[in-house]
Amino acid sequence: MREHRQEPAEDAAISIRMLDIPASRAQDPRAQVYIVDHLKPGTTINRRVEVLNSSGESQEIDFYSGAASVENNAFTVPEGRTGNELSGWIRLKTATMVLDPGERRPVEVEIAVPKKASKGERYAAIWAQVTSAKERTGNVTQIHRVGIRVYLDIGPGGEPPTDFRIDGLAAEPGIGEFPVVTAQVTNTGQRALDMTGTLSLSKAAVRAGPFKVTNGVTILPGQSGQVRIEVNQALPAGTWDVQAKLASGIVERTATGRISLPVAAPMTVATSAGPSWLVYAVGGIALLVLVTLGGWYLVRRQRLA
Structure with missing residues (x-):
């Protein structure tokens, strides 16, 4: 039986960032690093994230969505690939890719909200993961992952206030x-x-x-x-x-x-x-016009912060 260890995200030498945000949220610092949105039931949105391999070796990277919650005033994610309702609505159009050293590539993300989805805010995470075995200890597998938080509010009408x-x-x-x-x-x-x-x-x-x-x-x-x-x-x-x-x-x-x-x-x-x-008033319905953002954002596995 192989032993699995979660290693610090920075050891993986991969990073992930948002490429697209709605034009209506261009002034929102949170929307520049997380997926933050308000949608009506039955709505589908598409976003892009970008992954960079800054290591000196080629990396095989897996992409998936997973559960998240807010507990004790902390955005919390479970170990492994545990899912929840929101992660089940998320589809990553690329499951696996190999990046050469210094290479970066976009990944398309689709979030499809069911027509019968209930009202309320939900949380999830989008992960990029590298799995590798230590050379000297062949029975140990290292798992490195970096991710982006997802805050999605569902309900009719305009977005609920933040205050x-x-x-x-x-x-x-x-x-x-x-x-x-x-x-x-x-x-x-x-x-x-x-x-x-x-x-x-x-x-x-x-x-x-x-x-x-x-x-x-x-x-x-x-x-x-x-x-x-x-x-x-x-x-x-x-x-x-x-x-x-x-x-x-x-x-x-x-x-x-x-x-x-x-x-x-x-x-x-x-x-x-x-x-x-x-500071800035966000429109009730997010526009689907997307803004390309610069700058890299690395999110650690433990906190996604």
């Missing part, structure tokens, strides 16, 4: 020498959130940051999650004004407050919510 609020900021000592600022976020919309953002600090004429969100959390509608931002820079002691700008896709919110450095113990930050706005 959230920042309930408060706090500060705590970090694992190392630098403190961590946390933001409690509640999903007040009807689509899952993927939180990104930055934190900036100021004290008189001194500025620090912006520091990026260090944990990518996914928050379901009606639920809350904690966003963490490490202040990975040595700063003078004293009281600092902080501003957290958080976003999920095109929706952005701001909160401000003050913290005292150094942080010796967890502390609550008195905050005020900044202006709330939609």
Whole structure:
């Protein structure tokens, strides 16, 4: 019996990215790296992803779709090729290909929603996988895979709103020498959130940051999650004004407050919510005009983040 091991995705030296997004989502950062859409029952859409072999050897790559879910504020995928309802709607028009070193090639993806599909958001992943045996240990098989998340909402009419609020900021000592600022976020919309953002600090004429969100959390509608931002820079002691700008896709919110450095113990930050706005309004029905995107995006197996 052969032993199978999931190895880190970067060891496979393959990467995958989106080639096409709807023109109506061209300003949405999430749609540039994931398949994010709202469809009516009975709708079929087509997208393209592109795979690159950046290794020095030819790679035989398998393509398939698999299940995903959001658990404990994390986009979660099972081991192996476990499927779910949404993955069953996805058809990859290429099952296997061989790429030479440095070669890249598109793969067509079709998502066909049944006419009787129920309302609600579903999650899946599209995988590119390389399987190889270690030369010195012939009884061990290495499995490397990189993937793209799929967020698909089904229902009549326009797309449900995406929205959230920042309930408060706090500060705590970090694992190392630098403190961590946390933001409690509640999903007040009807689509899952993927939180990104930055934190900036100021004290008189001194500025620090912006520091990026260090944990990518996914928050379901009606639920809350904690966003963490490490202040990975040595700063003078004293009281600092902080501003957290958080976003999920095109929706952005701001909160401000003050913290005292150094942080010796967890502390609550008195905050005020900044202006709330939609950076860009997405149309109700996704246009089928596609936009070609540049840049590579590598998604690790463990998190697809």
